[in-house]
Amino acid sequence: MAHSSSTSGIVSGRLDSDLxxxxxxxxHAPLSKHEALVASDRCYFxxxxxxxxxxxxxxxxxxxxxxxxxxxxxxxxxxxxSQNILGGMCARVCPTETLCEEACVREVAEGKPVEIGRLQxxxxxxxxxxxxxxFERKASSGKKVAVIGAGPAGLACAHxxxxxxxxxxxxxxxxxxxxxxxxGIAAYKSIDxxxxxxxxWLLSIGGIKIEYGKGIGTNIKLDQIQSxxxxxxxxxxxxGVNSLRCDGENLHNVDDAVSFISDLRQADSLSNVKVGRDVxxxxxxxxxxxxxxxxxxxxxxxxxxxxxxxxxxxxASVYEQELATSKGVRIIYNATxxxxxxxxxxLDVKFGFTESIKSQLKQTGETFSLPANQVLKAIGQNLSxxxxxxxxxxxxxxxxxxxxxxxxxxxxxxxxAIGGDDLTVTAVAQxxxxxxxxxxxxxx
Amino acid sequence: xxxxxxxxxxxxxxxxxxLASAPPTDKEYNVRRAFEAGWGGVVxxxxxxxxxxxxxxxxxxxGVVHGADRRVLGLNNIELITDRDLFKNLxxxxxxxxxxxxxxxxxxxxxxxxxxxxxxxxPLVEETGADGIELNFGCPHGMAERGMGSAVxxxxxxxxxxxxxxxxxxxxxVIVKLTPNISDIRKPAAAAQAGxxxxxxxxxxxxxxxxxxxxxxxxxxxxxxxxxxxGYCGPAVKPIAMNMVAxxxxxxxxxxxxxxxxxxxxxxxxxxxxxVLGCGNVQVCTAAMTYGFKIVQEMISGLSxxxxxxxxxxxxxxxxxxxxxxxxxxxxxxxxxxKASINQDDCISCGRCYAACEDxxxxxxxxxxxxKFSVIDAExxxxxxxxxxxxxxxxxxxxxxxPGVIDPxxxxxxxxxxxxxxxHPNNPSVFAAE
Numbered sequence: 001m002a003h004s005s006s007t008s009g010i011v012s013g014r015l016d017s018d019l020x021x022x023x024x025x026x027x028h029a030p031l032s033k034h035e036a037l038v039a040s041d042r043c044y045f046x047x048x049x050x051x052x053x054x055x056x057x058x059x060x061x062x063x064x065x066x067x068x069x070x071x072x073x074x075x076x077x078x079x080x081x082s083q084n085i086l087g088g089m090c091a092r093v094c095p096t097e098t099l100c101e102e103a104c105v106r107e108v109a110e111g112k113p114v115e116i117g118r119l120q121x122x123x124x125x126x127x128x129x130x131x132x133x134x135f136e137r138k139a140s141s142g143k144k145v146a147v148i149g150a151g152p153a154g155l156a157c158a159h160x161x162x163x164x165x166x167x168x169x170x171x172x173x174x175x176x177x178x179x180x181x182x183x184g185i186a187a188y189k190s191i192d193x194x195x196x197x198x199x200x201w202l203l204s205i206g207g208i209k210i211e212y213g214k215g216i217g218t219n220i221k222l223d224q225i226q227s228x229x230x231x232x233x234x235x236x237x238x239x240g241v242n243s244l245r246c247d248g249e250n251l252h253n254v255d256d257a258v259s260f261i262s263d264l265r266q267a268d269s270l271s272n273v274k275v276g277r278d279v280x281x282x283x284x285x286x287x288x289x290x291x292x293x294x295x296x297x298x299x300x301x302x303x304x305x306x307x308x309x310x311x312x313x314x315x316a317s318v319y320e321q322e323l324a325t326s327k328g329v330r331i332i333y334n335a336t337x338x339x340x341x342x343x344x345x346x347l348d349v350k351f352g353f354t355e356s357i358k359s360q361l362k363q364t365g366e367t368f369s370l371p372a373n374q375v376l377k378a379i380g381q382n383l384s385x386x387x388x389x390x391x392x393x394x395x396x397x398x399x400x401x402x403x404x405x406x407x408x409x410x411x412x413x414x415x416x417a418i419g420g421d422d423l424t425v426t427a428v429a430q431x432x433x434x435x436x437x438x439x440x441x442x443x444x
Numbered sequence: 445x446x447x448x449x450x451x452x453x454x455x456x457x458x459x460x461x462x463l464a465s466a467p468p469t470d471k472e473y474n475v476r477r478a479f480e481a482g483w484g485g486v487v488x489x490x491x492x493x494x495x496x497x498x499x500x501x502x503x504x505x506x507g508v509v510h511g512a513d514r515r516v517l518g519l520n521n522i523e524l525i526t527d528r529d530l531f532k533n534l535x536x537x538x539x540x541x542x543x544x545x546x547x548x549x550x551x552x553x554x555x556x557x558x559x560x561x562x563x564x565x566x567p568l569v570e571e572t573g574a575d576g577i578e579l580n581f582g583c584p585h586g587m588a589e590r591g592m593g594s595a596v597x598x599x600x601x602x603x604x605x606x607x608x609x610x611x612x613x614x615x616x617x618v619i620v621k622l623t624p625n626i627s628d629i630r631k632p633a634a635a636a637q638a639g640x641x642x643x644x645x646x647x648x649x650x651x652x653x654x655x656x657x658x659x660x661x662x663x664x665x666x667x668x669x670x671x672x673x674x675g676y677c678g679p680a681v682k683p684i685a686m687n688m689v690a691x692x693x694x695x696x697x698x699x700x701x702x703x704x705x706x707x708x709x710x711x712x713x714x715x716x717x718x719x720v721l722g723c724g725n726v727q728v729c730t731a732a733m734t735y736g737f738k739i740v741q742e743m744i745s746g747l748s749x750x751x752x753x754x755x756x757x758x759x760x761x762x763x764x765x766x767x768x769x770x771x772x773x774x775x776x777x778x779x780x781x782x783k784a785s786i787n788q789d790d791c792i793s794c795g796r797c798y799a800a801c802e803d804x805x806x807x808x809x810x811x812x813x814x815x816k817f818s819v820i821d822a823e824x825x826x827x828x829x830x831x832x833x834x835x836x837x838x839x840x841x842x843x844x845x846x847p848g849v850i851d852p853x854x855x856x857x858x859x860x861x862x863x864x865x866x867x868h869p870n871n872p873s874v875f876a877a878e
Contacts, residue, residue, distance in 0.1 A: 034790065034836050040515070045735045066742045070711040075745035 014299025056441025151179020154235030156431030173215025237383035248340030248386035276373025283378030403434030457484030485548025507654035518680030522662025597623035607639025682708030693722025712746025
């Protein structure tokens with residue numbers, strides 16, 4: 001008998017393959033040429049544009065939009081990619097609703113910002129479809145740089161350094177590059193294997209080599225790398241998952257949301273991805289939303305997203321919360337997990353309601369339980385620190401404004417380092433800026 | 445890789461985009477900002493004679509014709525030449541030129557139509573080190589009433605005379621700026637050439653009244669209840685300017701006269717259009733006043749991309765390329781037949797093509813009850829109105845009918861050979877000789 005949303009347990013194929021495909025289509029469909037002309041025409045070409053200031057990579061947004069409007073889409077893509085080499089992925093995943101589009105003066109004027117994200121995708125898609133890589137590598141400098149992690153921070157750093165003529169080796173623990181772009185971003189934000197295509201396109205600059213299956217702490221050592229190379233950039237991300245710190249956390253089917261999303265992304269067919277009938281996601285960030293939404297899109301009958309604080313404290317944007325509820329996810333605010341217990345072949349998760357009293361989160365005393373076949377933890381990731389010498393602050397590698405750690409020839413950026421907002425775009429900015437500084441130090 | 449370096453009548457600049465003589469080039473502060481933004485050159489706002497400068501109204505000085513979303517389509521100004529002291533201007537020009545040796549600085553001048561006035565001011569301008577001068581024979585308001593500006597530009601003899609003086613008393617290139625408020629632009633252009641001009645620049649502004657304030661009952665901009673005509677510029681005037689540029693470029697008498705194109709240039713494409721019609725470079729004003737100096741970046745990147753796509757390495761390669769294709773109506777091929785075609789996938793069913801054709805043209809578009817629009821070839825004269833009123837670019841296109849097919853409108857075979865009015869049987873002058 002075919003499965004459906006009401007099939008008990010954790011099973012795959014709850015929805016037929018056509019429906020699954022439809023569910024996981026592009027969240028924001030690409031703009032057609034006509035749509036791009038209409039959308040670009042709305043930009044006022046502001047002076048000292050607020051959108052540009054809001055962009056962590058300072059993309060010259062008014063200029064790239066004007067370049068689309070005047071029919072020079074290649075030039076538009078170059079404008080974007082010069083500041084953000086992963087402009088293609090960022091166009092798909094950036095929370096524009098809290099960055100550039102929130103700052104857009106037309107958001108202020110009419111509540112309808114210019115569609116900056118979709119326009120950025122229009123330009124970059126156009127250039128990448130033509131297989132144009134508009135950057136050149138300077139003559140070889142003779143310097144070698146090691147990059148730990150082929151995620152956005154590492155790739156941005158590597159590309160910038162490659163354009164400046166340096167030789168880069170990226171050590172990537174997984175078997176594929178891209179970092180969270182490949183393993184963590186919701187599938188409907190990055191369809192058609194885009195993360196890999198972008199990676200291949202990025203590497204066409206030359207001068208960058210990636211060694212897969214090489215993770216520091218497992219089969220390579222940081223101090224060895226540090227001494228073998230003229231400089232090292234750590235873009236290792238956060239590979240640890242915060243624990244719930246409640247009983248029952250280690251029960252079967254209490255998993256981390258990041259792994260769930262990663263497995264979904266790597267599945268060869270959505271029909272083979274298993275999901276519970278009742279799914280409980282604990283957390284309040286983008287990962288929690290991505291896990292909850294995708295569970296629902298796979299056909300789970302009941303998906304609850306439970307966050308311990310109030311709606312206004314949730315780090316997932318209002319847009320993302322509304323996306324979740326529009327897909328049928330139930331969001332429960334102000335509830336903290338107390339324990340997970342077995343109930344036959346499934347689980348029960350007991351929560352205690354909370355309230356904020358004088359900025360302290362306190363339990364009210366009232367509790368409730370949710371049945372769950374699957375519990376997904378999405379309460380944050382943490383650094384798997386591999387070095388005794390690196391200074392760590394609040395769980396992240398301490399770096400100065402140039403991305404330099406306390407060790408003079410080691411830089412760091414992305415989720416593993418302080419600063420930034422744990423976004424792809426801030427990782428790119430940090431990687432790029434560290435590269436500029438690395439270059440200045442190497443060429444002294 | 446496209447190189448935008450421009451050499452216009454011996455004056456070098458890193459790109460062919462100059463700012464025209466106007467408020468954006470009024471003083472040092474503005475000009476420095478312009479150069480920092482990337483403009484290749486500027487024509488300094490028109491200087492007047494030594495002595496008390498002219499005074500401007502205390503505003504308003506501008507009126508605008510707006511398009512959708514308050515897009516600036518046309519701008520009208522009642523501002524005059526510089527209201528700053530001559531020597532202050534000259535000092536600034538000298539200073540800026542020294543700091544920006546690779547950028548062009550041209551000084552625009554308007555002084556009375558007497559040889560002495562020019563003899564006096566030109567050595568002062570020479571001393572600044574500027575790259576050349578531009579003679580302002582164009583202001584249609586304020587100065588014309590005093591016998592300067594367009595009052596000179598409309599009289600070819602004066603144009604030739606003053607140009608001659610400038611060539612006599614000034615060693616560097618002389619550009620003569622033409623007013624469009626004239627019936628035949630070829631005459632003042634030829635006069636400037638006869639006077640020895642190194643180039644002409646056109647157009648200056650067009651006499652206009654932008655709009656009327658219906659409460660005050662006066663033309664805008666109103667000053668204390670009254671208004672006056674002003675000079676119109678911006679995107680709206682580009683077609684008028686381009687026609688005049690083409691007239692000069694294709695006139696055998698002035699075919700070799702370098703031209704600097706001015707009038708509504710807002711993007712790279714506008715600049716390219718002027719240049720292929722005969723301009724060695726272009727001057728911009730309204731677009732800069734509308735958006736700020738940053739717009740030059742789009743002009744630079746856009747022209748570069750186009751040049752790379754077409755394989756042009758320098759701007760000289762495409763200047764004047766369209767001139768041979770500017771012909772007279774009577775030589776257009778009447779045997780060329782096309783028909784409009786509506787792409788049903790792109791059509792959004794607004795029905796504007798139908799409204800235009802059914803009401804005002806040839807009733808060549810059909811409309812079904814479920815709002816599907818298609819062309820009736822038997823009625824279509826290919827006027828192109830539907831194409832241009834359609835809100836979706838390229839939704840409607842003109843498709844050439846191949847020679848040999850029958851045109852359902854005329855029931856005649858589309859002919860391969862060229863046939864124009866000059867040999868058409870309906871043309872009475874064809875048979876007059878017989």
